[in-house]
Structures are given as C-alpha cells and as structure tokens.
Amino acid sequence: MRIDRLALLALEVVADAVARAALGEVERTWGHRLALEYLVKIGAAERWQAAAFWEELAWECHPRDYEHGAVYMQTTRLTSALNAWSYNLGREPPDPVEMAHRVRRLALAEGTQQNPCMCNRYRPGERATIREFFGAKLFREVNDGPAIVHPKDPGWVVRLVDGEPVLDQMTWGFPVTLRGKRGQPLKPKPVNNARFDKLGGYWKHWAQSPANRCIIPAAAYAEAVGETGHMTTTWLSVKGEPLFAWAGLWRESDEWGACYTGVMTDNAPALADIHDRSPVIIDRADWSAWLTAPLGQLARFDRPYPADRIAVQHTQIPWKYSGAETTNNN
Incomplete structure (x- = not known):
C-alpha cells in the first residue's frame, strides 16, 4: 500500500x-x-x-x-x-x-519527574533471615532465587497454610496474555504492582479472599531517579530493620504456576521527589490483619508510610544495569 x-x-x-x-x-x-x-x-x-x-x-x-x-x-x-x-x-x-x-x-x-512504571525490582533478603523475621517454616524445598528480584523472577512470599505462616516461592507478576496482529497469543507479561484503591475493583477477586493475600519479604526496593538516559538506582528500606513486610496478593496461574503481585499506595510527601507511589508496608502488629481480616477492614493500610522511618540510599549505579552493584559501570 x-x-x-x-x-x-x-x-x-x-x-x-x-x-x-x-x-x-x-x-x-x-x-x-x-x-x-x-x-x-x-x-x-x-x-x-x-x-x-x-x-x-x-x-x-x-x-x-x-x-x-x-x-x-x-x-x-x-x-x-x-x-x-x-x-x-x-x-x-x-x-x-x-x-x-x-x-x-x-x-x-508535563512536569512528571518520576518514571511512570515504578518499583520493578527489590531485594528479598536471605532465606534464613526471612524465616527468622517472620517465624515462617519452609513450605517446600527450592533454590534461593536471585538476590535482586525483577518481574517474572522467582521471589519469596509468606502466606498462611492451616493458620500457620509458611515461606513459599512464586513468580513475581500476575500473567496477562495478549494477542498479536494476526490474533496469535503472545508471551504473557507480568503485572507486578496493584493499586490499593483498586482492590475493590480490578483486583477484588483475589483481594477479598484472605487465602489469596500474602506478605512479600523485602530488605529494600528500588526506584529510578534522574533524567532520561542518565537514571540511577535509589534503594529504600525501613530504618533499623533487616526486612519489612510488603502487602501482596497471590494466585495460581496456568502460565507460571503460583504467582504474586505487590500492593501500592501513596508515597510520603517528603519522598515524592523519588516517586509518588510506594509499597504498602505493614508493621509487625498488623501482619495478621492483612492475612486474615475482611477486605472492608483493610482501608487503614492505604496510607503513606512515614518518611522518617524510611532509609534512602542514593547510588550512582545506572538503572539500566538492573541494580547490580558489581557491574562494571565504565
């Protein structure tokens, strides 16, 4: 033509x-x-x-x-x-x-300084530390997985089985299968973040069931900061803690088996220069509520985590290097 x-x-x-x-x-x-x-x-x-x-x-x-x-x-x-x-x-x-x-x-x-796609890598921490921190037994024997988790990588989650916390490994991201220009199915893409205020809509099928909620153990999560082409990696963690609990959802999928996604909320205003969204971080006293309470009682978790409790580590590691600190950046 x-x-x-x-x-x-x-x-x-x-x-x-x-x-x-x-x-x-x-x-x-x-x-x-x-x-x-x-x-x-x-x-x-x-x-x-x-x-x-x-x-x-x-x-x-x-x-x-x-x-x-x-x-x-x-x-x-x-x-x-x-x-x-x-x-x-x-x-x-x-x-x-x-x-x-x-x-x-x-x-x-248009004045939006953040990368539109956020929080797509984090450090889960060591298995032994996770088990001790959450008091969880290992659900099944698997390899440890990567030190930095990216969408579609295996990562750890804590969920309840018969009322007891277990440490399980799943794929990060709910698969979304799309079709090509000739109608052929394409490889599924991982959707690794879920807005809290959409838990009663798009994500309701899983969010309303406590059995489909989980906690994602994380030592730190990363954001891209800086100008396009020169973005560097910034790590955020909870001060004084080896790990924190990130609210999550999980399900079984035909494509990847068990998979999970992280729940997001507004970031604290003092951290908005990094990104306006952040993981939903749940304090120890509220772990049980996230895993067992009815959906209508979870609204209190949809709030910014206090900025004075967040440790911010700016690095010169280019974002394109996937956060690997051992990469030769020259």
Missing part, C-alpha cells in the same frame, strides 16, 4: 495518543479524529477498529494507575492497533524502546 505524508502524519498522531495514554487520561481532539478517519479512508484501518481506538482513549485513568493491570492492557490494546495499521501501510511499527522514551519525554515535559 502506498503511503503519503498525510498517512505518516496520521500514524504520528496515533503514536502520540498511545504515549499519552501510558501517562494517564487523554484529552481526545479533532486531530485524533481526523487521523483515524484518514487511516480508514486509505484502507489502513477498519472503521470498527478506529471507533474502538477512539472509545479506548476515553477510558478514565490516572498516571498512578499505571501499576495495575487494567491500564497495562489498555495501552497494549492501543499499541496493537497502531502496530497493525503500520504493518498495513508497509511500515515497521514504532520500536518499543523508542515508545518508552517518548512516554518519558512527555512525562518530563
């Missing part, structure tokens, strides 16, 4: 809309409508596809929604449409890395 300047412009407008959707709500414009109409006119898009894209843009969300699966799937559906229309015009779709850079540039231009 022959592509002209207007077609290229239409694809660029659509790509911009996709990037803005990754940051939050999109204000639909006549430019979006004209771009979609032109793609339909030249045969790159079906009318129903353009209509679905237009409606998808109207979905109400917020930048902090990014860590829950609904927004992940929304932006993926928009991206799939953009990729299909690019292929139909004989062009390669936008490179995912470049799209990520585009999102980041928009975030910076």
